[in-house]
Amino acid sequence: MAPDRELTIRRATRDDLDLVAALYEQLVQDQVARGWTGRPTPADESRSYIAGRLQRADVHYLIASEAGLPVGFVEAALLLHRQPWPLRLLHRLLPPAKPQAALGYIHNIYVRDDGRRTGVGSSLLTAAISALKTQGIRRLRAHVIAGNEASFALFAKAGLLPTQTAVEGEV
Numbered sequence: 001m002a003p004d005r006e007l008t009i010r011r012a013t014r015d016d017l018d019l020v021a022a023l024y025e026q027l028v029q030d031q032v033a034r035g036w037t038g039r040p041t042p043a044d045e046s047r048s049y050i051a052g053r054l055q056r057a058d059v060h061y062l063i064a065s066e067a068g069l070p071v072g073f074v075e076a077a078l079l080l081h082r083q084p085w086p087l088r089l090l091h092r093l094l095p096p097a098k099p100q101a102a103l104g105y106i107h108n109i110y111v112r113d114d115g116r117r118t119g120v121g122s123s124l125l126t127a128a129i130s131a132l133k134t135q136g137i138r139r140l141r142a143h144v145i146a147g148n149e150a151s152f153a154l155f156a157k158a159g160l161l162p163t164q165t166a167v168e169g170e171v
């Protein structure tokens with residue numbers, strides 16, 4: 001990578017809310033264009049969702065920048081839903097060193113159009129895996145829209161292969 005494209009990855013803080021919210025909106029638009037059938041959250045709701053997530057110790061929001069300019073982000077967290085809710089609440093405040101459900105989840109990963117195919121996505125994913133490993137994960141999961149070859153390639157490179165396929169259509 002050329003020196004002027006030096007990549008840095010850092011943990012987002014509450015001060016990054018505008019930045020993360022803007023990247024998140026770009027990701028939503030990208031996924032809608034790919035045929036995502038979920039209901040896009042209104043921008044102000046996304047913003048308050050992200051604001052809450054940025055304050056949680058068990059959620060990893062990492063921002064990638066090149067030459068000081070943000071180029072992408074990843075949102076990763078432990079999957080704790082198999083635990084009883086009092087434990088889940090506790091773990092939001094105090095992430096377990098060795099969680100029982102040692103499963104991590106990539107909620108979102110996004111690289112701006114002009115920064116793709118230069119290794120930024122892989123670097124973000126590697127950094128997210130490292131962060132989750134400090135919490136004891138041994139497995140990682142993500143959901144990918146059918147036809148999103150870039151995303152399948154990114155995850156396959158990290159050893160994540162398709163396991164289930166949803167079917168959906170107008171009836």
Ligand SMILES: CC(C)(COP(=O)(O)OP(=O)(O)OC[C@H]1O[C@@H](n2cnc3c(N)ncnc32)[C@H](O)[C@@H]1OP(=O)(O)O)[C@@H](O)C(=O)NCCC(=O)NCCS
Nearest residue numbers: 109110111116117118119120121122143144150151153154
């Ligand atoms: C998926 C995404 C994050 C990948 O980011 P990226 O920075 O381009 O990824 P990388 O450059 O690190 O590439 C990782 C691997 O995937 C491959 N790859 C990337 N884009 C690809 C494409 N369009 N088609 C086929 N392979 C592709 C790369 O060649 C690389 O493998 P290699 O190292 O063996 O060559 C990016 O395309 C993106 O933001 N897409 C839109 C948002 C999205 O779909 N997010 C995922 C939701 S699950």
